[in-house]
Amino acid sequence: MQDATKVIQxxxxxxxxxxxxxxxxxxxxxxxxxxxxxxxxxxxxQMPPIRASVKRRVRVRKIYYLDLLEVDGRDVLIKxxxxxxxxxxxxIHDIGEALGCGAHMHELRRTRAGPFTEVENxxxxxxxxxxxxxxxxxxxxxxxxxxxxxxEEALKLLPKIYVRDSAVDAICHGAHLTAPGVISLDTGIxxxxxxxxxxLKGEAVSLxxxxxxxxxxxxxxxxxxxxxxxxxxxxxTYPRLWSLSR
Amino acid sequence: MxxxxxxxxxxxxxxxxxxxxxxxxxxHKPEERPIQEHIGFGVINLDKPPGPSSHEVTxxxxxxxxxxxxxxxxxxxx
Numbered sequence: 362m363q364d365a366t367k368v369i370q371x372x373x374x375x376x377x378x379x380x381x382x383x384x385x386x387x388x389x390x391x392x393x394x395x396x397x398x399x400x401x402x403x404x405x406x407q408m409p410p411i412r413a414s415v416k417r418r419v420r421v422r423k424i425y426y427l428d429l430l431e432v433d434g435r436d437v438l439i440k441x442x443x444x445x446x447x448x449x450x451x452x453i454h455d456i457g458e459a460l461g462c463g464a465h466m467h468e469l470r471r472t473r474a475g476p477f478t479e480v481e482n483x484x485x486x487x488x489x490x491x492x493x494x495x496x497x498x499x500x501x502x503x504x505x506x507x508x509x510x511x512x513e514e515a516l517k518l519l520p521k522i523y524v525r526d527s528a529v530d531a532i533c534h535g536a537h538l539t540a541p542g543v544i545s546l547d548t549g550i551x552x553x554x555x556x557x558x559x560x561l562k563g564e565a566v567s568l569x570x571x572x573x574x575x576x577x578x579x580x581x582x583x584x585x586x587x588x589x590x591x592x593x594x595x596x597x598t599y600p601r602l603w604s605l606s607r
Numbered sequence: 608m609x610x611x612x613x614x615x616x617x618x619x620x621x622x623x624x625x626x627x628x629x630x631x632x633x634x635h636k637p638e639e640r641p642i643q644e645h646i647g648f649g650v651i652n653l654d655k656p657p658g659p660s661s662h663e664v665t666x667x668x669x670x671x672x673x674x675x676x677x678x679x680x681x682x683x684x685x
Contacts, residue, residue, distance in 0.1 A: 362650070363649075369680050423611050425610075483652045486664065505645070509646055511645065512650050547622075548620045
């Protein structure tokens, strides 16, 4: 809500998980179904459908896992973990082609979007109305915090760079992060990777693009470490400091 | 085919470059934000009912919570 809408971009490009019910167009043995599903794990090619709002060119997508949950005659229930922008309907169609008989998607439910799953803190609209009214009655903030999460939750899967207080306000004004501001960072950051810049209190400052890898950043004494993409924290939350604290 | 680990199964590890402390007079730990600020920087993991559009549901949430601005992270892409 409000300022947290800026983190939506990080979610759109995050990995997803779906549970999908598909219908085969002929009888196929379970072993054959399992075998073909196994072939679709890893990287696959996909052409976005005509309805899609993206450029229609063949693109590679990662299928992290494709688990067979249940088979009942021609009804097959699967769980798919995949990269953002994977068209499940097309995936099911292609699985049907590989099986030879054809298949179509009957029902789809998204069970994960980035760090958000069904099992933790998922609420319905009824829950929202109910918990909100409980807060209004009792003034107990715990009811609100039960379903309203800090926006940092949306950034849980992004690699992080923690910065010192004196670097924060400059970043809030759009400045790129430079080496002296870095306190700690996740291992495995690669150049051009999207990262989240955090304060030592764990507050999100901005979304940025790493210029170098973790190892290189550790060795740098000056220069830009991450290019500012989207400021999340309001200016003035931390004081404007022209010199670095010791 | 080579199996790739999903991002949520990759365990993160932190490495320190420098030491410093944070001033308690500025900012808040996310879980300690004053409630109005918390709402203004909040996200809801919402199980959207199948009928209405994401846009409609977002409008309802805005009305229920009394916030002026809200967005959604998209629903099914298939």
